[in-house]
Amino acid sequence: MLRIAIQSKGRLFEDTMALLQEAGIKLSTSKRTLLVQAANFPLEVLFLRDDDIPQTVAGGVADLGIVGENEFVERQEDAEVVRRLGFSKCRLSLAIPKEEEYTDVSWFEGKRIATSYPCILKDYMSSKGVHADIHVITGSVEIAPGIGLANAIFDIVSSGSTLISNNLKEVEVVMQSEAVLIANRQLTPEKRDVLKELLFRIEAVKSAEDKRYVLMNAPNERLKEIIAVLPGMKSPTVMPLAQEGWSSVHTVLDEKCFWEIIGKLKSLGAEGILVLPIEKMIL
Incomplete structure (x- = not known):
């Protein structure tokens, strides 16, 4: 039996559950528990926080995981990306106060940037030869410039409405992200066979979209x-x-x-x- 870790709530949870349902996998969600077993497929679902999923899969606690690509890249865990899923799309972008004049990424030299994704941001800034003060915070990153905590932010952007409401403008898109199916690299042949059947079903659903x-x-x-x-x-x-x-x-x-x-x-x-x-x- 395969164990798959998925986000316990939010848009990614809803999209993932819809995909599993369309793939003919019956799961009881009437009572939310940590672990739920499918009624008609050798699969059990482990509900976790999204940022815990990469480590859980890489460490073998779960065989598979569906997680945002942004979280997977940020956590830098040793797991295999099996399939890109095409939903829960967003981007990781740099944003600055609307009144600031912006020319290029050199604007961030010596600036303080608030983010929940320090590893991705550090790699990006290093590739551009820019030295910035990366300030790690969780929660509402977008309020940091308004309260004087940072000069800019690096965060997830979907529609951009949150940036507008906080008087910010998007100036650099660093990474495009979507949900990905990841797998532990040490799956047994038996589990690989079950994964193959799961991928067959997912492919049938995605091909029809x-x-x-x-x-x-x-x-x-x-x-x-x-x-x-x-x-x-x-x-x-x-x-x-x-x-x-x-x-x-x-x-x-x-x-x-x-x-x-x-x-x-x-x-x-x-x-x-x-x-x-x-x-x-x-x-």
């Missing part, structure tokens, strides 16, 4: 033109209709180019276009 199954009726004389504009996984499915001279065309479209392609299909004579969501996709 932002994809739509599209069915349409197409005049046979325009079939070649219609098929030419379809960027499906492989060749689309084409089946004759009862009405002579028409066929049914089935394909999968990426949502980001969906409306552009639909417009082209209509101009080529496609009719009765039906769009369906995809829950899982096995490639």
Whole structure:
């Protein structure tokens, strides 16, 4: 059985639980306990603080962990990144008071920077040849300049609204982050097999994201033109209709180019276009 450590609350917790549910793993969350076993898969979930997950996985207390990449890099623990998960995206950025004039990273020379991510910040400043006073704090980092504790901050940014409300502006993006699945490097062959099945399920869920199954009726004389504009996984499915001279065309479209392609299909004579969501996709 695999033990996976996940964040005990917050957005990352919600996104992780949704992923496991979509992967068909049934977990009881009616009573929050430290350890919960899945009902239909050899997996148990250990709920922890996000900053404890890298060490827990590297030390073998948990076999796997889902954690923000920012926390994993900051903790510098020896674990393996198995898969990037594409959710809980954010960035680690430097921000300064809005009224300050900023040219480049040399602005931070000799300045005091408040952060909860000193290791990442130290490496970045070192790579730029800048010497700054890194002041480590936890909690509300963004208030540090306003109370005179620091000249700038280095913190997580999602929408940027927190910076604006504290009269700060983002000036340097140091790192992009998202949720990652990490694993202990010493997994047994049996646990590797379970991990392989878990990854198969996750891949099926992630492959279906932002994809739509599209069915349409197409005049046979325009079939070649219609098929030419379809960027499906492989060749689309084409089946004759009862009405002579028409066929049914089935394909999968990426949502980001969906409306552009639909417009082209209509101009080529496609009719009765039906769009369906995809829950899982096995490639």
